[in-house]
Amino acid sequence: MPINRPKIQRPRKIILRDPNTNLPRNPKVKNQTMAVSSSPRKAKKLQNGYMNEVAAAAALGLSVSTLQNRRSLGLPPEFEKWGGRIWYSPKSIQDFIES
Numbered sequence: 001m002p003i004n005r006p007k008i009q010r011p012r013k014i015i016l017r018d019p020n021t022n023l024p025r026n027p028k029v030k031n032q033t034m035a036v037s038s039s040p041r042k043a044k045k046l047q048n049g050y051m052n053e054v055a056a057a058a059a060l061g062l063s064v065s066t067l068q069n070r071r072s073l074g075l076p077p078e079f080e081k082w083g084g085r086i087w088y089s090p091k092s093i094q095d096f097i098e099s
Contacts, residue, residue, distance in 0.1 A: 049090035050080075056088040060096065 017023065041064075043055035056077070057064045071079055071086070077096035080087050 046087070050087040051090075051093070053079075053086050053088070056093055059093055 041052075041054050043058055044052045045055050051059065053064055053067050057067045060067070060077070070076070076092070076099070077088055078092040080089065
């Protein structure tokens with residue numbers, strides 16, 4: 001009498017694709033690189049102490065995406081929007097660190 005054994009689910013194979021051609025990349029080739037944004041966002045701090053979200057995230061020890069999520073939920077630190085850009089005041093950053 002045969003034994004009924006459950007089928008083993010094997011992990012799915014992940015195929016890395018070249019972002020420019022959408023063709024599968026060869027996993028045996030070591031020097032293949034992924035495309036990187038041509039202009040990565042840089043931390044900026046104004047003379048009055050205001051900083052963009054990249055600089056604020058670095059000052060707080062958070063990732064930029066965490067800071068964006070907190071902003072969308074209305075959580076501190078407080079921010080200001082000037083001309084479509086997000087800026088954090090030094091006071092709001094300091095208050096957030098102290099809380």
